[in-house]
Structure formats: structure tokens, C-alpha cells
Amino acid sequence: MLFNSFDFLIYFPIVTILFFLLPHRLRWIHLLTASYIFYMTFLPVYVTILLITIVIDYFAGIYIERSQGSTRKFYLILSLIGNVGFLCFFKYYDFFVDNINLLLSTSLSELKDLWISDYIIKSNNYINTNLNNTLGTHLTILKDIVLPIGLSFHTFQAMSYTIEVYRGNQKAEKHFGIYSLYVMFYPQLVAGPIERPQNILHQFHQKQTFNYDRLIDGMKLILWGLVKKIVIADRLALYVNAVYGNPADHSGLTLLFATILFSFQIYCDFSAYSEIAIGAARVMGFELMTNFKRPYYSKSMAEFWKRWHISLSSWFTDYVYIPLGGNRVAIPRAYLNITIIFLLSGFWHGANWTYILWGAVNAGYLIFGKILAPYKKKLNSAIGINEKSSLFHFGQILSTFILASFAWIFFRATSIADAKLIIVKILSFDGPLWYDSPSMIVYSLLAIALLLASEYIVEYDVNKYRLFQNSNWLVRNISYAVAIIVILLFGVFDGGQFIYFQF
């Protein structure tokens, strides 16, 4: 069930109303059931994987808390192996096998050729055929094995629980249902934000009461998330998919334009999911962490990474970068640490060298940013550039956007060869600009203008133009209605799922 589907539009209010109607002691059962149903609308069979990791981590948490010394570590490692094992098997198996086969000229079988894949496909098809026949659902009948949806997200969230229990920052959750809900909570189950137990777990124990202001706050986030997804991201996707699907047939100018559009598309697509998730949780009284803070207004790549996918960046910082020594080590080691977390972050996104290269490019930005920072300062003062001027800030924002967009080429291209072709063509800057119809360009540019304007207002705190937060009741309500009209008039209703679902 997608957030941008009519199904969710019906499902969400029903779940929320029932949540508030039920007594507190039954709410966890209701939310857990709702979360299972939500997840099972994708591929019911994969809920088994979630259940196995939930059981492993639940008991691991309890045993870690009860144990001392090396036994404590043993249970942590056991839990991490369980989580990472599933991730490696479903997501990275083919990547490793393909590369080993290529390097060593072996012929190890791919995932689809293993007996377990056949077993999963048969089980899925048996379950789904029966459900489709009896309930009239349209569940997918698989031909090939696919990655369980949102696997990387809930695996990382589950891992943060056992790590935090091991570190003593979180008490082990004794209530199996509540722990299951921590992993399964449906608004953020398949694409984050990747929560920490300290932030969310205790909220499931607290009694939430209905609050009108919170309802409106949450609904505003959901509405803006839908605008970002349906009006902006899916609109830009029409152009980006057509061009990136066949880069050899397009000019440098077209590829450059498509790359710029993709920078906005991926941001709107992913941040929209986070905002809808945060909004849906807030309506029910739960506070999830902020995942994006207007990253394209960053003045450096270092700042960009503090504003982009914050829940994942901070996960890598807390559980990988700092344990490696962070920046409190010798400079070369600190640069190595940066490289490691960005390569891991790239690999987290997908089992493809393009993602790893995307991570490497971003690591390069940060390392060179640190190396060049003192020289840049000296140069600016030598030639008399005012670093506090608006023009200088604009230049910083623009250069950060260009760097981020360049890196996105590796993220979006289907292969390194395609990425290379795209870069070479962009640098040649030959025309003409391709378009299917003029409206394709006009709507895309309008969508970007809408995004930049709305984020400018928040970034620079231009309160008088804040429509959703306006002090006048009528202005506020008209702006909500206009947002809905904008979705109906300019939205792409045939758009696909969220990009980050594949991770």
C-alpha cells in the first residue's frame, strides 16, 4: 500500500479512528495488526523475515541486558549477524557472486537459481493466489525473487535497538508486542525515518489522547508530502525516466536538464515519504525524527549531509564513524573513516558499483572540502570577497547543488558505463533540448519553482508568506484547499512507488 494511493487515503483514517476509540491496553495490538496488514499488502510472504528478525532481536535485547562481558558481546554479535545475514542474502548475494564469478572465473549460482528462491516464489504464489481468489486482492504473483520491501530500513532500525541495549542507553523491551511495534510501526516501516529506540519505544507505552492541533499539524505534513510526491517528484520522473532510460539517444543538454530534474525528483520523492510518515504518526500522537532539512539550501557538502536523510547519516555516524574514531584521530585516519562511511552508505542504497561510486564521490567532496577549506578562506580574503554577502551565499548554495547533482548521476545511472556516457555528453553540452510536449518542460519548471519558493520561505523564515502556518484561519484553510486542488490539477496519478522502497 503506497502512501500516494487511494487505498492509504481510506486505510489511514480507519486505523487512526479505531486507534483513538480503543482503550490504551488494546492499542498496541491494533497498531501491530494494522502494520502487518500494511506490510502484507506488498508481499505477504516476506513478513516471515520480519518476524524472524523481531524474535531474534527481542531475545537478544533481553539476554544482552542480563549478561556481562563477552557473553553480552556474543548476543549482540548474534543479533547483528541475524539482521545483516538477511540483508546480505536478499540484497547483496548476487552482487558478491557476480563479482566473484567475474574475478575468479567461477560459476557460482545466483540467488534466483538457489532452491530457497524457488521455495519463496512458490510459497508467495500459493498464498497470493488464494488471497486474490478469496478476497479479490491484486497481490503480486512472482516470476523471480525480489528484495523484501524496505529491508534495509527496518534492519537498520532493529540493529540500532540491540546496539543501544548493549551500550546501556536503552533498557531491553520486555513486552514482545511493543518491541514488534518498534520494528513494524507502519508509517515508517518501509522507508524510514530510521528511528532510535530511545526516541520511539517509550512512546508506544504512553497513552496518546486525541488532539486537534496535532491532527492538523500531522495532516499538513501529509498534505505537503503528497504535493511533493504527486505534483513534483512524479512530474519530474516523467522526463528523467524517459531520458535516463536511454541516455545514448539524448543530447548533452537534455541529459544535463534531466540530471538537474533528478536532483529535485529524488529529494521530493524521499522527503515526501518521510513527511507523510512523520505526519501520519503525529496524528496518532507519535513523534518521529526529522529526516530532511531543506538540503538544497546547504552552503557546503558537509552541511548537505547534515540535512539529507538525517536518520541514516546519524545512524552511520553513531554506529560506524564514531566507533572508528571519528575525527578524533590522525588526519589520514579521519579521512579513511569518512571514506568508509560513505562507501557503506552507497552500498546500503544498492548492490551496484554505481551506488558505491556515488558514495566515493561524496566522500571525496567532504575530504577535499576539509583540505581546501583554509586555502579557500585565505583566497577569499586575499581577493576581497565578503563571505557574509548574499551573493557569496548564493554561490555556495549553487556550487553545493552542482556537486550534489553531479554525484546523483552515479546514483541514477543504471551502470558505470552509462554514468560515464552521461558525464561525457553533458560536458560536450550539445543540443537540442528534447521534450515530448512543451507542457512537460513547463510543468517541470513550475514544480521546481514551487518547491524552491516554499523551502525558501521556511529556510529564511519569511513568516508572512507561510500559508499553512498563517495566523489567519481563512488564509490557512484556503491554502490547504488550494494544495488539494493543485494535486488534483497537476498531480501525476499514474506515478509509481517511492524510489527509496527499493532500498
Next chain:
Amino acid sequence: MSQNKHFGKTIFRIASFLIILYSLDLTIGNVLRTFYFRQSSGALSRTTYVMEKSEAPGLILGSSRASHHFVSDSLSASLRIPFYNAGKDGQSIFYHYALLKVILKRYTPDIIILDVLHDELDLKQDSYDRLAELLPYYGSHEELHPIIELRGNYERFKMLSNVYPYNSMLLKIGIGNTSLNQKRFVESNGYLPLYGKFKQAKNHDRIETAVPLDPNKVNVLESFIRECKARNVSLFITVSPNENNVRPNTSVAKSKELAAKYDIPFFDFTNDTFFTSQPKYFWDAGHLNDDGANILTRTISKEINVKWSGDDRRSL
């Protein structure tokens, strides 16, 4: 008591918002409707013309290949009845059938030429998405409902909005209300000629992935044929030429099979050597230029003249 007051206030606020939303939707939707149906040129106005005004006894239905391949005036001269070309870019059998249903409610054409694609009956999501072009007619044409609702279970609920039928059409509606389209496109009774020659090298090795047939499309094509038969409309099905050789596929075979089942003439020009050997008659790999279109139209009208005789030619 205070909780009741709070609840009442919440209901009042929600109701007020819904009134604002409804008013905006109604106002903007009506403005869009007015300007939509006021268009005098462009693709959207052609659809309105076919649905609401055309009384041509000869009709050409199909995708962009129909609109660029069949010269209405040439057919009119050859078959001695007025023809209108209602071909529409990117559309599939769903759209053609919808058009037929609306037209048959108003009048019965004597002859229909239905140009199908070589992959017409293949399962393609795009064929469903493109039905959005029929949404402005949903309210006034009940016969369109079953076709439009193929887009999804919730389409009827989305149609409660007055704005949604004009989704992504604002710019086109704006341009359609100016003379810009008349300057950009030449049109003659629906025929849209393409001028110029195809320059790209022939790609004989194009491999097309096998796509399953869409049972909905197969059913709709059969219904199309049956409705024409029931109303005594002389139907001719064609597959116009491609610059590339197209391998025999299940879609063409199924279309042919259905045509044979109902004794409908079927002219397959998919790999016609006259055209495939002469790229000068093409504008791109899938479309003939004006020269090619004139030759194809003449060839087809000769064939029709042979097959279409006696009682069938009611209007002559």
C-alpha cells in the same frame, strides 16, 4: 461538557474547510470546463468535435498512425462520402471503443476504418493511463463509464472532483483557446500530415520483448467489432506500415483472428515490402510522411472499393 464543546468545534472547523474546498473545486472546475469545450484547435478540440459534432459517414479511428496515415480528403474523393480522421496520439483500442460508443449514441456512420498497432492488444499500463483524455466527457457521457473505470477501482470517486477531469491539461486548454495550434499544425478533416523524410539508419535487429496480451483489450476489440456489426457499420481493420520489419506477433494474429471470426476485412501492411524498402515515405520509424500517407490511403481505398459494395453502401 467542555469535551463536547471541543468536539463540536472540531466538527465545525472540518465542515468549514470542506465547504471552502468544495467551493474552490466547483469554481475552478467550471472555469476549466468552459475553456475546455471552448477550444477551437488542438488535439483536445478534435476529440470534442468527434464526440459532439462530427456527422461524417466515414470515420477513421486509431492512434497517431491513423491520424498521420489516412488522408481524409483522398478517401472522401475515392469512396464518395465525407470522411473524418479521428486518430489520436498514443491511444489504444480502449479509446477507439469509447469514441465508437459515444458516436453510435448520436448517429451511425456508414463505414469505419480502424487502424490498429502491431502491438495493439499487448498489455501496457500506458493504454490505461492515456484514457485520462476522456475524463472531461465522463459527466456527460454515461456510456464512457465502464471504459474510464478500467483505469482503477477508485476512478469514480476521483471523478467527484470538478477539477480532476482536467488534470495536467491546463496548458493545453490555454493554448487551445488561442490561435497557436492553428499556426503550428496543418489539419484537413482530422488528417495531420507529416512533412519531411526519415533520416535515421534502419535498425533491422530491433528485438522486441514478448509482452502478454491484455484480455481487456481483446474483449474490447471483439465488442468493437460486434457493435459495428449490430449497427450495420462497414468495418475495415488495418495495420499500417512500419519502417522496421516487425516480427510476427500474437497481437496481430489475435486481431486477424477476431476479424476473420466476424468476417471483417483485415489489411495488414506491417511488413509491406513497398513501404519497408522505401524509407523516403517515412517521417520516423513508426509514421509515414505525407507522400507515404497518400500512397497508403490510395491503396487502401482501392481495396475498400472492391470489398465495400452492394447493400453496404447505404448512403450512396
